[in-house]
Amino acid sequence: MPRSEAPLPRGYRPASALTAEVHAIYRSLTGEDCLADVYLSPRMGARTAGLYRCVAGSHQIVLSRRYLELCTREQIEDLVRHELAHYHLACTGHPRAGHGPLFRQLMRTWQFDRFPDREILRRIAAQQPRLRHLYLCPAGHEHWLSRHPKRRATSCALCSPTYDHRHRLRYSGISRKE
Template sequence: MNQPQLQQLTEQISQQFFGKEFRHKAVFNDRLKTTGGRYLLGTHDIELNRRYLEEHGRDELIGIIKHELCHYHLHLEGKGYQHRDREFKELLKQVGAPRFCTPLRAVQNRRGPQKRHDYVCTGCGKHFIRKRRFDTSRYVCGVCKGKLTWHRTIDSV
């Protein structure tokens, strides 16, 4: 699918499901990594991830287009267009658009084992598991105000 075909599909979906014209641009953005698409508030354009078409097919791409068109039409009407807004959730249900897109396989596989850091309080013996290491001289235990020491690094999946 090329740019003109994507533009035509987006205009057709907008007319069919929303009964309104799509007057801006719909383009593929190959730099998108973890999301299926995005609606740009400043230009009112829609950018879509081409890999969703290649990996999940046309139906998934149509769902993403519907989702972004919900943002588009609600924003132009001055209604709640964000994910947390009731109007957005209701419009998603009306047009049959997904709230979130299916993750790409490449994104799922890219994340390997994640390290966790285990800290122990010398006062009460409580363990604190954290994603990032931190300077133990700057922090104390939240339970007893005792000194924290780094205990070990844990490899988790």
């Protein structure tokens, strides 16, 4: 299976030592080989500590680098088992099991019962500088948006209360952290 072809979000780093560790944990739990690769994300951690996803047949477990730095060894084990449970369910025909009954059953058999430490997530969120992007309307009003509008064009609320293409906002090319 061509595992290297799946696109990775910016900033994700393959973590080979961690991958080996995660594979060993999976083998100890199921007796089977784990086909997921583990990546570290420098940005994840404010809302969630990890995720499992399958992209173009490639199994990926992404863990928050900051969370791993701040949590205990025991919490790492929990986090890994949590994401492995998602992986396991996806591989055994339950990709949409979520945190439902099948997942909770695995929590009991694999003995992990704590979700990410809310306090650590809160600390990470507080440390993350937020990126703001400067958008300008034709009249020159400044709008610092937290994300680039994706689907719909956005117009200046100061010039027009409802969307009006004549007051459409355009990205100035300037972004800053605050």
